Amino acid sequence: MATGSADSPATLYGPVSLVLGTVALIAAVFAGYIGIAIPFLFGSLAVTFALLGLARKLNRGQCAIGLTAGSLSVLYPIFLAAALSA
Template sequence: MAAGSADSPATLYGPASLTFGAVAVIAAVFAGFVGMAIPLLFGSLAVTFALLGLARRLNRGQCVTGLALGALGVLYPVFLVTVLGV
């Protein structure tokens, strides 16, 4: 690899966090059908990859979007359980 090359596995933190965040939000909407573990797992993975990507300063826009979607995917089912007592 050449010095300063952007070809590393760390460049995939942004797209991975965005994908996991989107899946977490979609699974959170259908939490009654797919269960609560799926949005919690994918949301926490999205937050983790987003924070790693932001620390490396790679694909910031995707990392911020993945962080927001992942946090929403984690907090939405938790909010439903605490408020509705489902």
């Protein structure tokens, strides 16, 4: 029996940020229909989990993609609203 387990909840930061970032990016495309709350919330969570995963150096590729998708989904509706209001 193994004395230490390599599994910990921290290993899920990468996949969770990747999924939340992808869902947020898809929701940001449809922000005109569903509003900006869902992409902003999911994108913020994706960025948070990605930064936590990058700090622990676990699943760095998935965290980087989640960070990129999450930040794009947070910024896209903001830039869209700014462009349409001017």
